Amino acid sequence: EPEVTQTPSHQVTQMGQEVILRCVPISNHLYFYWYRQILGQKVEFLVSFYNNEISEKSEIFDDQFSVERPDGSNFTLKIRSTKLEDSAMYFCASSGDVAGYTFGSGTRLTVV
Amino acid sequence: AQKITQTQPGMFVQEKEAVTLDCTYDTSDPSYGLFWYKQPSSGEMIFLIYQGSYDQQNATEGRYSLNFQKARKSANLVISASQLGDSAMYFCAMRNVMDTGRRALTFGSGTRLQVQP
Numbered sequence: 001e002p003e004v005t006q007t008p009s010h011q012v013t014q015m016g017q018e019v020i021l022r023c024v025p026i027s028n029h030l031y032f033y034w035y036r037q038i039l040g041q042k043v044e045f046l047v048s049f050y051n052n053e054i055s056e057k058s059e060i061f062d063d064q065f066s067v068e069r070p071d072g073s074n075f076t077l078k079i080r081s082t083k084l085e086d087s088a089m090y091f092c093a094s095s096g097d098v099a100g101y102t103f104g105s106g107t108r109l110t111v112v
Numbered sequence: 113a114q115k116i117t118q119t120q121p122g123m124f125v126q127e128k129e130a131v132t133l134d135c136t137y138d139t140s141d142p143s144y145g146l147f148w149y150k151q152p153s154s155g156e157m158i159f160l161i162y163q164g165s166y167d168q169q170n171a172t173e174g175r176y177s178l179n180f181q182k183a184r185k186s187a188n189l190v191i192s193a194s195q196l197g198d199s200a201m202y203f204c205a206m207r208n209v210m211d212t213g214r215r216a217l218t219f220g221s222g223t224r225l226q227v228q229p
Contacts, residue, residue, distance in 0.1 A: 031215055043157070043203060045216040055213050089155055095215060101147065101207075103157035 002026040004104035006092050012110045013082055021077045021107045023092030029100070032075045033093040034067065036060070037106075043091065049075065082111045114139045116204050116220035123225050125194045132179070133189040133223045135204030143210045146187040147217065148178065151201040160202075163187060164209065194227045201225075 005024040013019050025032050034046040048056040049067055066078045075094075079086055092104040115138040125131040137146065148160040163171045163178045171178045179188040187206075191198055201224050205217040 033216070035217075042221045043205075043217075043219040045218070048215055056216055058216070091157060093157075101217065102159065103149070105154075105156040108155070 002102070004092055004094055004102050006090075006104035006107050008107060009105065010108045010110070012112060015084060015111055016081050019079050019082055019109065021079075021090050021092075021109070023075045023077075023104055024073050025075055025092065025094030026096070026102055027073070029094035029096045029102075031055075031095045032067075032069070033095070034077045035091040035093065035103075036088040037091065038085075038088045046077070079109075082109075084111050087111045114141070114144075114206055114208070114218040116206055116218055118204055118220035118223050120223045121221070123223055125191075125225065125227055127196060127227055127229050128193055130190060130192045131194055131225065133191070133202050133204075133225065135187045135189065135220060137185050137187060137204075137206050139206065139208075141208045141210065143208070145207050145209045146178070146180070147205040147207075148176070148187075148189045149203045149205060150198075151203060151222070153200070157203075161189065191225075196227050196229060199225060199227045 007022045032049045035043050037043045045058050047061045064080050068076050089106045089108050091106045095101040117136045144165045146163045150158040161171050161173045161176045163180045170180050175192045177190045201222045203222045204220040207217050208214045
């Protein structure tokens with residue numbers, strides 16, 4: 001069964017450093033997303049991406065965040081200057097049709 | 113704006129019994145989709161079941177069924193014959209399905225289910 005692949009599974013970074021989280025969506029999906037889940041809390045939408053541009057973003061997705069699809073397969077989330085409160089599980093997802101919304105296994109980001 | 117409410121922070125069920133996890137929602141969109149995801153302790157989000165707002169019948173997937181009551185704006189998940197492996201966090205979520213520019217999922221706060229032997 002097709003899956004969304006995320007790397008790394010766990011990343012520890014110093015406060016103020018830049019991090020890039022990587023995702024390989026399902027190949028025939030056209031919509032890509034990033035979500036985050038702070039430990040013990042609900043899953044929150046960050047951004048969606050379609051046709052090489054951002055189609056929707058939440059208030060969380062401020063100037064510190066950016067997304068890119070550098071080639072035909074990867075989809076990345078960059079956090080420019082990490083803060084302690086950026087520590088969370090970050091999920092990539094992709095979708096094709098209405099019901100087909102698949103999540104990756106997540107990257108646990110720890111900012112120290 | 114869309115809102116999902118899960119009022120049960122935690123639930124216990126005996127192995128082999130059925131359990132219902134509650135989910136109510138609020139939206140002004142005429143067409144929407146409702147999802148349930150399972151999140152085991154390992155952290156991944158596993159898709160369980162989907163219900164479209166215009167689907168005439170309640171969705172079923174194996175031991176999972178969705179009790180969809182549109183007038184009451186509820187989309188409860190029913191797990192039949194609970195297994196120890198069902199112990200996990202369960203999230204209800206929804207999204208707009210007509211506006212291609214709005215595909216974000218809105219999640220509830222989740223229900224932690226523990227299946228007891």
